[in-house]
Amino acid sequence: MGRSRVQVTYWLENAWLGTHTAPAILLTVADDRIAEVRTGVDHPPAGATALRGLTLPGLANAHSHAFHRALRGVAQIGARPGTAPGGGAGSGSGVTGARSAPTSFWSWRDVMYDVAGALDPDSYFALARAVYAEMALAGITCVGEFHYLHHQPDGTPYANPNAMGEALIAAAGEAGIRITLLDTAYLHGGFTRTGYRPLEGVQRRFGDGTADRWYDRWSRLKGEGHAKVGAAVHSVRAFSDRDGYRLFAERTADVPVHIHLSEQTAENQACTLLHGRTPARLLADNGFWRPNTTAVHATHLTAGDIALLGTGGGTVCMCPTTERDLADGIGPAPQLRRAGCRMSLGSDSHAVIDLFEEARAVEMNERLQARTRGHWTAAQLLRAATDDGHASLGWPDAGRLEPGALADFTTIALDTVRTAGPPPRLAGEAAVFAATAADVRHTVVGGRHVVRDGRHQLVQDVPGSLAAAIGALRH
Ligand SMILES: [Zn+2]
Secondary structure, three states: OOOOOOEEEEEEEEEEOOOOEEEEEEEEEEOOEEEEEEEOOOOOOOOOEEEEEEEEEOEEEEEEOHHHHHHOOOOOOOOOOOOOOOOOOOOOOOOOOOOOOOOOHHHHHHHHHHHHHHOOHHHHHHHHHHHHHHHHHOOEEEEEEEEOOOOOOOOOOOOOOOHHHHHHHHHHHHHOOEEEEEEEEOOOOOEEOOEEOOOOHHHHHHOOOOHHHHHHHHHOOOOEOOEEEEEEEOOOOOOOHHHOHHHHHHHOOOOOEEEEEOOOHHHHHHHHHHHOOOHHHHHHHOOOOOOOEEEEEOOOOOHHHHHHHHHHOOEEEEOHHHHHHOOOOOOOHHHHHHHOOEEEEOOEOOOOOOHHHHHHHHHHHHHHHHOOOOOOOHHHHHHHHOHHHHHHOOOOOOOOOOOOOEOOEEEEOOOOOOOOOOOHHHHHHHHHHHOOHHHEEEEEEOOEEEEEOOEEOOOOOHHHHHHHHHHHOOO
């Protein structure tokens, strides 16, 4: 008693309550958490902010590389050569515009490395702030940033060795969303049947040299109100069994741990030649799969791999718009669910930033592949986009509209050309199978109204900020 709490009430015309849509909800927020959820309140009471449309728990974008946003539109087949931002600025690979449009993941990666070479803490802050503001406009309230751009282009640490990671945390704060910084160990430049290659070119700025030195730097990162610190191993290409998966897992047992897994068949083939095992098996044999682990992509798995991931009890993060953009393939999402994995969703390379598109793509990809319907319900897909996504980022108290949960939610309009028509009780289905990020009207994070009537309240001109930050990398 006596402690003053900031109380705000929101009246929700319709709300997604985890399994179904309910009308006429009064949501009371005290400080940054939901205090009460009352149903059957037919009209907005005086003083309440009315959110018309369908309010969903905040969306969790569980896999992001913020700098990839600079590649949107410029790394497509037919894109004019020489328009890659930062072309030739940092990779030292002689790419200044003579490169043809990338036709595979690996040639796309070369273009991506050009951008990676051009960033410093200030320019990365400006870019990430704009990208995270775009996410808020898309209803995303929490991002998992898989971060490996640690050092200066030649690999020398900055005076503050965590300057880049701290820039990302600050950028999310300015954009009004939560972040889990998945600080990534990236020690090798790939592998072949004979062993691991050293980091080369732009990759040098990804590496700390050894797992111990990664751990020293990582240990100095601090979370704050809107930010948590998690960990990642880039992939089995970038971290070897000799670097110590088991020790890594023990050191990071209390935080979310993510890893790219089997996005490419070439990774599986090289791993089998060198280690005699698939990446999933190599990691299982080294004690890596735990309930706090998330395997990102998990596209090319054997039946044995699927069983191992299910036994580990962790999460699989699907990034369908990136996986199709990069011609990766379609991961076995229903099989992983049946094996016991939870699913989260990520926009990864930000070909688009639209969690509704990610969610429906999981089902639509499966329909095209299986030529049957009904692999995922809207409720299952929304759970991946909200509750399970947040859990995989270390925010188990977000992603639900219930008392005690963090007051993170987003509202989509039900009167746009895409969403008008269905009865309100099917608004959840309409959201997953027809809505886009452009239908988002409100985003509230920790009780703070970050997007109001489709306008970001903290970043005045989000498209202008994106254009400026990306344009600056071309010079
Ligand atoms: Zn990724």
